Amino acid sequence: MMDLSVQLPGLQLKNPIMPASGCFGFGKEYSQFYDLSKLGAIIMKAATGEERYGNETPRVAETPSGMLNAIGLQNPGVQKIIENEVPFLANYDTSIIANISGSSIEEYQFVASSFNQTADVHAIELNISCPNVKEGGIQFGTDPLMAARVTEIVKSVSDLPVYVKLSPNVSNIKTIAKAVESAGADGLSMINTLTGMQIHLPTKMPVLANQTGGLSGPAIKPIAIRMIYEVKQQISIPIIGMGGISNAEDVLEFLLAGADAVAVGTANFQNPFICSEIIDDLPTVLQKYGFSSVQDVASFAKRGVTI
Amino acid sequence: MIRRETVMIKNSLDIAADTVEMTLHNSYLSKNAIPGQFLHILVEGHTLRRPISIADVNNEEETITIIFKKLGSGTKCLSAYEIGMTLDVLGPNGNGFLLESKDSTLLLVGGGVGVPPLHYLGKKASEKGVEVVSILGFQNKESVFYEEKFKQFGKTIVVTNDGSYGERGYVTDFVQTIGPFDSYYSCGPAPMLHALTKKLEGHRGYISLEERMTCGIGACFACVIPTSDQLSYRKICADGPVFSAKEVVL
Structure with a gap:
């Protein structure tokens, strides 16, 4: 059996595959389809300090090779997530990553310290890149100083490793990546969605009630690959790569670009079994391209022989 | 339990303007589907599945009609x-x-493509010996379908907005003409449901809702609707699509 394991700060992953935040809820719905213990890790839906209702509907729209969403971080709030959702996921033999968001530095601090006291959470994904809320989220992700500040604060209250989720909606993602690395980030998670809009011809109005939404799916994969490749040259912390992954070949492409592990998002909506199927397919694909383990791909990518 | 199944298309028929009736063969789905549930269908070349309600089930032939x-x-x-x-x-x-x-x-009130899920419900109710009265609304004569099928369950009034077939007007114009009933069940465009639930406020009723969906299983929070007390929400795909008429804000 091929060794698919990956060691990242705070995370001993049996394989590099995890469902992306917001595309898997808190796992319950997908547990009816396959054993969640199969997953390398699970990134939970974003948690905020208090319950959030999110945006008006329609919240989603299909686009060519992708979709727009503007859910607006709907979640029951960090306390209820710790009480009701984490215990369910803790039944599975997989790592739990808590995605945290907020409208203020204080809120990020509160959510991070709440998870820090939760035994079954293994890492924090710091969401400074949600494009769909009016306050917070992306404002922290587009300014290198703000990004560094929120990273520092969260690191100061958390013993858990912190993976900062970067926004692609910036002029230079390398600057942000370097800023959060200097501020103490243990890893990066990239990329979040790209801000987009779709107009409904019969009404001549934006389809989404929020007007704009985040573009995800295969349409954004080349952008994610390019950004990971560029950022990898500039930093030494690991990267969880994401953006339109739909099959094991895509995973290999992300690993070659410089990702150490990957998250699968939109593809879960089309095929609820996708993460499980990718895990099954990955050894064959790695073997086909001459690799003997996931670690082998990482070493190859580091040498930068072909790319 | 939701499963991913392969279904074979046994029949596909244009039954009204731009309206298609498709009969799908699948043993598991035909055994397990109840009225009001939907299939989440993957269509080649599209990122998101399409939620389409179940219009009928034939147990002997193991088919589902959408x-x-x-x-x-x-x-x-x-x-x-x-x-x-x-x-x-x-x-x-x-x-x-x-x-x-x-x-x-029972009173069934359907509007346009909201009519199909009521058909399977009407069939089941009728099999149990329940009297079924139906009011079906369509835009015009070309859009009308399944009138004969509903007539097999009981009294059926067809209403078209332009009066080109049946009665002229809206389904809500006729709900008070049909005599007493115990519960009403409705599916149709949001403005119709809004007007209907208001008009039938004192009655026990159930409505089936539609919204743009993504996962279809309750994980993504795309299709939520506020509850009537405004304190909570329901997921249309997983908690619904059927709700008590008083449960959610239309």
């Missing part, structure tokens, strides 16, 4: 699938309609 309108790219593409081809389907999704055990007369 009816949809060719409105956008997904449904147009689906309508082009030919007999003998297969589809990747998640189902049965959602909670479905529950019949009140003591009810002896």
Whole structure:
């Protein structure tokens, strides 16, 4: 059996595959389809300090090779997530990553310290890149100083490793990546969605009630690959790569670009079994391209022989 | 339990303007689907599945019938699938309609592509000996379908907005003409449901809702609706699509 394991700060992953935040809820719905213990890790839906209702509907729209969403971080709030959702996921033999968001530095601090006291959470994904809320989220992700500040604060209250989720909606993602690395980030998670809009011809109005939404799916994969490749040259912390992954070949492409592990998002909506199927397919694909383990791909990518 | 199943298209028929009736063969789905549930159908070349309600089930032939309108790219593409081809389907999704055990007369009120789920409900109720009265609303004569099928369950009034067939007007114009009933069940466009639930405020009623969906299983929070007390929310795909008329804000 091929060794698919990956060691990242705070995370001993049996394989590099995890469902992306917001595309898997808190796992319950997908547990009816396959054993969640199969997953390398699970990134939970974003948690905020208090319950959030999110945006008006329609919240989603299909686009060519992708979709727009503007859910607006709907979640029951960090306390209820710790009480009701984490215990369910803790039944599975997989790592739990808590995605945290907020409208203020204080809120990020509160959510991070709440998870820090939760035994079954293994890492924090710091969401400074949600494009769909009016306050917070992306404002922290587009300014290198703000990004560094929120990273520092969260690191100061958390013993858990912190993976900062970067926004692609910036002029230079390398600057942000370097800023959060200097501020103490243990890893990066990239990329979040790209801000987009779709107009409904019969009404001549934006389809989404929020007007704009985040573009995800295969349409954004080349952008994610390019950004990971560029950022990898500039930093030494690991990267969880994401953006339109739909099959094991895509995973290999992300690993070659410089990702150490990957998250699968939109593809879960089309095929609820996708993460499980990718895990099954990955050894064959790695073997086909001459690799003997996931670690082998990482070493190859580091040498930068072909790319 | 929701499963991913392969279904074979046994029949595909244009039954009204831009309206397609498709009969799908699948043993698991035909055994397990109840009225009001939907299939989440993958259509070639499209990122998101299409939620389409179940219009009928034939247990002997192990088939499920869906009816949809060719409105956008997904449904147009689906309508082009030919007999003998297969589809990747998640189902049965959602909670479905529950019949009140003591009810002896039901009122079904459907509008356009909201009519199909009521057909399977009407069939089940009728099999149980419940009297079924139906009011079906369509835009015009060309859009009308399933009138004869509903007539087999009981009294059926067809209403068209332009009066080109049956009665002229809206379904809500006729709900007070049909005599007493125990519960009403409705599915149709949001403005129709809004007007209907208001008009039938004192009655026990159930409504089936639609919204743009993504996962279809309750994980993504795309299709939420606030509860009437404004304190909470329901997921249309997983908690619904059927709700008590008083449960949610339309």
